[in-house]
Amino acid sequence: MTIIAGIIFLIVWLYILWALRRSDLPAWRFIWGSCGLFVLMMIFVRPYCTQPLAQVVAAIAGAFGKITGMFSAYYKYGVVFVDSRAGAISLLIDFECSGILEIMAYLSLLAFFQAYSRYERIAVGVIGTVYIILANAIRITVIGVIIYYKGMSAYYMAHTFVGRIVFYGLSIMLYFIVFTKAQIVRQKVGGFTYGTNK
The missing domain is CATH 4.10.860 (DNA Excision Repair, Uvrb; Chain A)
Structure with missing residues (x-):
């Protein structure tokens, strides 16, 4: 249906x-x-890409956890296991945490953003997608580190506030560079241009 x-x-x-x-x-x-x-x-796209993205994010975050010994990732299942002094907790990277929504929103806006040529949009789309995946892995890593040091009681604060602030701060930087800065640099005002005008 x-x-x-x-x-x-x-x-x-x-x-x-x-x-x-x-x-x-x-x-x-x-x-x-x-x-x-x-x-x-x-x-x-979402039904087919959510779990693979969760696995990629878990693998990237798990690499940091493995190096530091703070947590481990079972990337096949999209799970990060944090064994803190106060107890253990499993973080399931699901639909909301996979980054699929943010990637789809970014690509949807970029596809119709006329400041770039078609080839530039493809390149910026690929780079931006990788950036969002890395930003999401950083968010999961920050959450894991906070839980490792502060215990399970810090989960809500780490996931709801700190992790989101980190992720959305990195996302705002991406959106500024890709959309706002590109629009300002490429705009034409009268006979004056700031950069290359397409």
Whole structure:
């Protein structure tokens, strides 16, 4: 049922996208295109990429844990096991923690961001995806380190506040460089440009 609804949405999305392009409405095309692509990725990509991403994040975070001896990762299951002095806890890297939502949102926005050429968008998309995966692994690592030193009672604070602040701080840096800075550098004001104007 979801696949059929997804195919119907895809057809409607493509038609409206085509109409917006013909009408020369770039802002609406960006909004409709980005939101629609995100929904399509939720339907068709998310079910297949969530667990592999969780495994990659667990493996990267687990490498740090193995080197320091603070925690270990069972990356096949997307689990990080922290054995602190106060007790042991298993961190399951699930849908929310895998980074799939953030990657899909980033790629959806980038796909319709016209400041870059098509090839630049592909390169920036790949680099940004790797960056988000690493940022998420850093977040899981920070959570594991806090639990290792502070015990299980620090889990809520580490996961809900510190981990998210670290991850979203790194994400804001990515969005600033990829979207805001690129838009400012490439804009043209009258006869003056800040950089290469596409």
